[in-house]
Amino acid sequence: MIFFIYQIVTKPLTSKLIRNEACPVCNTQDSLELTLYMRYIAMLIPLFGMGRRTSVICTNCGNVLKNPDSSIFAKKKYSNKVADAVKDIRQNHKRTLWQLVYPWSIWFILPFLILILLGISAINKKNTEEKAKEYAELIMHPQTGDIYKSTWFENGLSQGVLVKLMRINGDTLYVVKTKQKIQMSFSKDEWNKLSADPAAFEAKEYKIKNFSILKETNFGDLFMYNNDENGKQYPIYLGAILNSKCEMDLGFETIERKK
Incomplete structure (x- = not known):
């Protein structure tokens, strides 16, 4: 069972005093402090923002006019001047890029991500098709070497081995393989361990059918053809x-073909 430990953090961003406004409880002038907070979900590090909240507290008597944890639908118990100050601090505080990222932001980003992925997929498909044509040309028209x-x-x-085409006689290709082998790999570094020097290949030749005879049947496969007791060839x-x-x-x- 996997447990995810997270916490909701309320972090103050900026504060200011609301001038020319008195506390409705102690009637002290210029004592109302307005604070803008950022709320976010954190799992050791901040992950997603959960919006901004504001609080208004009297610095003289501690009266809370606006609680940052209260519901957004809570009834307002402060004056229009305080409401204007709250609106002003939210509008004029410059947010960082991270503070603009919310869990629901993915719905705005998702279409662009999909377009990017489709574009990359189309490019890869085109490159693959072009490479397939290039390989087909080399295989269907083999050359000595x-x-x-x-x-x-x-x-x-x-x-894994290197196979070298030594000569062509009609519909038969004569190939040799390297003495050294590697475990089957898709790593370039592993294949670079095999030398293409003439001395690296065995003397034994294998007779295979010309790829152009096979066409797309067993395309690029190496089949040696022998004759059975009735003279019929079998692969x-x-x-x-x-x-x-x-x-x-x-x-x-x-x-690889020498230019």
Whole structure:
């Protein structure tokens, strides 16, 4: 069970004496002190404002003409001059930005937040679509020397490797993978641990179907095709080019081609 401990704080902001006005109890002139308060909810730190309140107290006899904790619908027991002074102090006291934030302020801010989020979402969607087109162009028209950040499925495990396209023969791509592997990651720093130097790749080549043959079926997936005893080809799944469908914004390139 979670408990939230909070308190309602009434903090004085400014005070002034109401000139040329006497206390109705002790009849002392210029003894009525008007104070403007800020009320807010605090949980160790101030959170939301709950509006401003005012009090009017006689500094001579302690008579309370206006209690800051009284209801806003409470009957006024003071003169029009005191009422004007209360109105004046509320209007002329300059509030900070924080003092303008109330729990219900979110309803004024919410439409702008929604518009901002929709704008960010639209921009991200457009960037994702453009990146997907870029990846599609690279995959559908592979070139010798292309290097892919890919998953590699082996011995029941899926790990990260660099896959290099060595040559193209008809509808067959000949690729090699790096000797070193990493745990599957979406971190650029982790992928930077894999070297793209020629010596970092194994000598063993894998024959896979040209991506343009597969088209959008298994788009960016690596399938090795072997022949069974009847001469019919059957696919063996090797892995997939990371983010080949641009489903995630990884923040780094996963298909590298020398310019």
